[in-house]
Amino acid sequence: MLGWSLVALVIAALAARGAIAYAHRRGMLDQPGQRRSHTLPTPRGGGIGIVLGCLVAMPGVFLSLPGPWSAWTVASLALALLLVAAIGWWDDHRPLRQWPRLGVQLLAIALFSVSLLAGTSLAWAWLPLLVLAGGWSINLHNFMDGIDALLAQQGVFVAVGLGxxxxxxxxxxLAGAGFVVAAGCLGFWLYNRPPARIFMGDxxxxxxxxxxxxxVAMLWRVEPGMLWPALILGSAFVADASLTLLNRFLRGRRWYAPHREHLYQWLVRSGRTHARAAAWYLAWxxxxxxxxxVVARQLPAMAxxxxxxxYTAAGATWIVTKRRCVRRASLKDRHVAT
Incomplete structure (x- = not known):
């Protein structure tokens, strides 16, 4: 288990370093702008290292350690990862419209979900729910990738927790797979920590x-009660992305358009550094x-x-903190204007 995690970490770090030079050659630079939270042109696409590390190490973990996972399930996960990574890599080179990208993502989730349900007593009625949940997970993590280290940090935390x-x-x-994902995110984090040398990219x-x-889906399949502690681990990102999307929808704005209305973006807009904003999420x-x-795991009746x-506390924290950030940002802009 440790060996495969080290493989993922080394591959992710080396690939991220190579991606910096590649992005400069290809002009894959995120430029500062009104809807971005950085101030210098920065290469993107470093997340390819996480993909490569996991493609190499995860099959090794699943095939070498005990677990109820068929070769078909492992292969379908690898294929789904390839599809999502490929469409993201394309988008990093030449931006795509949201619907073709979403179509490929949902196809990838469907392929994996079918393999997950096959051969079990679980009803096929779960399939559309799994596809919707997977599509939302892909996009909410894309929405939350906007400041240095934040997504890589979250990936390490959640994957270790799931492991x-x-x-x-x-x-x-499954534990080994979680630690592999965490190691891949850590390898990328080495080049993404503030000030970031490269961004993760789509x-x-x-x-x-x-x-x-x-x-999470594989954990749920073997032990349904594990769903609740698993969801708790991702509460910071799920709450921020979901409430921001709901707020934009209720205000009649295009939810899929680039913006700077997530809480982590307001933290930066109100004068906090990327490192400090990321520290807020780490503290949560x-x-x-x-x-x-831990409570949900140890006391199933309380899960x-x-x-x-x-999630109630996360929602309340989001509302209160965002209001304070908006007021602070307004005062800051007023001070700069005068």
């Missing part, structure tokens, strides 16, 4: 969203999400109430 949950129910292959953000969804993960996930409580 620990899998280990606690005697699923070594190739990475969509792939991380797919991988975390796949780990360590002080709220992790302890609540659903704990999940509801965490």
């Amino acid at each position: 620990c949950l899998a280990a606690s129910i005697a699923q070594p292959a 190739v990475g953000s969509g792939s991380v969203g797919l991988l975390l969804f796949a780990l 993960n360590l002080l709220v999400a992790a302890p609540a996930a 659903l109430p704990a999940c509801v409580a965490v």
Whole structure:
């Protein structure tokens, strides 16, 4: 398990470093702008390292450690990852319209979900729900990839947490897969920590969203009660992306258009550094999400109430903190104008 994690970390780090030179040669640079949170042109596409690391190490983990995963399930996950990464890599080179990109993502999720349900007693009625959940996971992680280190940091935390949950129910292959994903994100983080030398790009953000969804779905398949602590682990990102989308929808704005209305973006707009904004999310993960996930795991009767409580608290925190950031940003802009 440790060996495969080290393989993923090394591949992700080396590929991210190589992607910096490649992005400069191809002109794949994210330029500063009104809807962006960085101030210098920065290469994108470094998430290709996470993809390569996981494509090499995850099959090795699943095939070498005990678990109920067929070769078909492992192959379908690899294929889904390739599809999502490929469409993201294309988008990093030449921006695509949202509908072709979404179509490929949903196809990838459907292929994996079919293999997950096949040969089990689970009803096929779960298939559309899995496809919708997977599509949302891919896109919400893409939405949340906007400042240095934030998504890589979240990927490490959630994947380690999912690996620990899998280990606690005697699923070594699934635990190893979680640690591999975390190692891949850590390898990329080395070049993405503030000040970032490269951004993850759609190739990475969509792939991380797919991988975390796949780990949660596989955990749910072997032990349905693990869904609640798994959802708690991702509460910071799910709450921010969902509430921001809902707010834009209610205001009649195009939800899919680029913007700077996520909480992490308001934290930066109000004067905080990328490192400090990322620290807010890390604090939530360590002080709220992790302890609540432990409670949900150890006390199954409290799992659903704990999940509801965490998301309620996340929603309230989002509302209060965003209002304060908006006021602070307004005062800052007024001070600059005068």
